[in-house]
Structures are given as C-alpha cells and as structure tokens.
Amino acid sequence: MDNPELGLISKFEYDQLDICGIKVYFCKDRSNITISIEDAKTVLSIIPEKHRQEIPRIYFVNYFCENHEVKGRHLAGLNYIVIYPHAADKLKQVLFHETGHVLWDRLLTPEQRIKFYYCMLAEAPITADQNDVLARHVFILENFANSYWFVLDNIFDSKKYPKIHEFILSIF
Numbered sequence: 001m002d003n004p005e006l007g008l009i010s011k012f013e014y015d016q017l018d019i020c021g022i023k024v025y026f027c028k029d030r031s032n033i034t035i036s037i038e039d040a041k042t043v044l045s046i047i048p049e050k051h052r053q054e055i056p057r058i059y060f061v062n063y064f065c066e067n068h069e070v071k072g073r074h075l076a077g078l079n080y081i082v083i084y085p086h087a088a089d090k091l092k093q094v095l096f097h098e099t100g101h102v103l104w105d106r107l108l109t110p111e112q113r114i115k116f117y118y119c120m121l122a123e124a125p126i127t128a129d130q131n132d133v134l135a136r137h138v139f140i141l142e143n144f145a146n147s148y149w150f151v152l153d154n155i156f157d158s159k160k161y162p163k164i165h166e167f168i169l170s171i172f
C-alpha cells in the first residue's frame with residue numbers, strides 16, 4: 001500500500017509496545033511528544049477489547065501534520081492510526097475518533113454501513129453537496145467516527161439522535 005504518510009513514519013525509530021493488546025509504536029525521539037505512555041494506556045483501556053482487536057497499529061510520531069490543527073489520522077486501507085505529538089489535550093477525542101474510522105473499515109458489514117446511513121438521513125441532515133458523492137461519503141464517515149467518540153466519551157446526545165445512538169450501541 002503506497003501511502004505518503006508511511007514514508008514520513010519510516011524516517012524515525014520506534015519503541016514497539018503492547019498497550020491493552022494493541023501494537024503501539026512510540027517514537028524513540030520524543031522531543032515534540034507531550035503524551036506519556038501512561039496517558040495512552042489510560043485512554044486505550046476505555047475502548048472495548050472487541051474494538052481494540054480491530055486496530056492493527058498505532059503510531060505516536062514525533063513530526064507534525066502539515067496542517068497543525070490535525071492531531072491524528074487514520075490511514076485508509078492499512079487502518080493504522082497516527083497520533084501527532086501535540087494531541088495530549090485531546091487524546092481521548094483523537095483516539096476514539098480514529099478508532100471509529102478503523103471500526104467502519106474493519107468491523108462494520110456493508111449492511112451495517114447502510115443502516116448507519118439511514119440513521120443519519122433520519123436524524124442529521126447531510127450538509128454535503130447533494131451531487132458530490134465523495135463529499136457525502138466523507139460526511140458519513142466523519143459523522144460515524146464522531147458518533148463513536150461521543151458515545152465512548154459519554155457525551156452523546158441520545159435524546160436528539162436516538163437512532164444513531166442505538167446503532168452505535170449495537171456495535172458494542
């Protein structure tokens with residue numbers, strides 16, 4: 001799989017750890033990293049084991065994303081999660097959101113993805129351009145990842161979005 005992010009990752013050396021059963025690669029050069037291994041352990045332990053098993057790798061890298069606002073990324077296809085050095089203050093948000101992307105790819109069946117799409121249609125207007133198929137797809141993916149994060153973080157508004165809430169609970 002040809003992903004430019006892999007080129008960046010491979011410029012550094014990593015300590016290979018097992019955290020809550022997940023293969024975690026922590027950059028040996030931690031000059032920019034403000035996240036401790038303990039922090040990572042605390043957040044990852046909240047993710048159900050069934051979901052942790054779907055995450056092939058997490059990289060805690062020492063370089064920043066070109067867009068400094070971005071604190072984490074999910075590598076499509078590979079399903080690796082990349083956490084940038086300054087994610088400490090939003091570690092739960094970033095790890096839960098990116099895990100949501102992994103679960104969409106690896107855990108959900110095509111039928112479940114369609115079901116989520118219909119939950120969205122029923123409760124959350126899809127604001128992406130009607131004619132832009134890719135934008136609509138990304139909109140659904142991002143909303144799924146956020147819904148997963150909100151449910152796991154106990155901040156989901158289940159009164160406003162009961163169908164989406166019920167769907168997310170169904171994958172636990």
Ligand SMILES: [Zn+2]
Pocket residue numbers: 097101141142145
């Ligand atoms: Zn996302």
